[in-house]
Amino acid sequence: MRCEICGKRIVGKPIKTKIDSSVMDVCKECSRFGKVQREPRKPRKSPVKRRPARSRGPEPIYEVVEDYGKIIRAERESRGWSREDLAERINEKVSVINRIESERMEPDIKLAKKLERLLNIQLLEKFEGDETDKIEAGGFRGATIGDIARIKRS
Incomplete structure (x- = not known):
């Protein structure tokens, strides 16, 4: 060299x-x-042996219930809170509360859980359907082009 x-x-x-x-x-x-x-130092091997992370299985799928805006508004009003009070208690903007109560915006899972804990209401329900069981069992197969072609022929 x-x-x-x-x-x-x-x-x-x-x-x-x-x-x-x-x-x-x-x-x-x-x-x-x-x-x-x-020269960069070579990383030393850690003397602590680490265990592999355990799998807890598939995460449950949640959906927000129908009429969530009415449920939230009714509970908020029964406690005598304004929209500003509720927004302050869950660290969100008042505009978010307005949109959720008027059902122009559906709360995400994290926000729905905050509202459930604070207002002691149920906004989330586990999604249970036949397709989720098939997917978990490994038996679900989506439609293929061949399936669609067969449908059109008949």
Whole structure:
């Protein structure tokens, strides 16, 4: 290997040196023109043995119940809270509460769980259907082009 500055033949390992924002392999004499770069340390093996993460199985699928806006509004009003009070208690904007109560926006799962805990109501229900059982069992197969072609022929 040759020095990238002077061109001399380098015997042994070259010295990585940063010169004007470029890292070069240079000889010992030319390394004084820049900053010598250290080799990154090799990570040591951890003496602690780690266990593989356990799988808990498939996560349940939740859906927001119908008339969620009416349920939230009724409970909020029964407690005598304004929309501003509710928004402050769950750290959300008042506009979000307005849209949820008017059902122009469906709350995501995280927000629905916050509302459930605070208002002691049920907004989420587990989605249970025949298709989820088939998917979990590995027996579900989506429609293929061949299935569609057969449907059109009949």
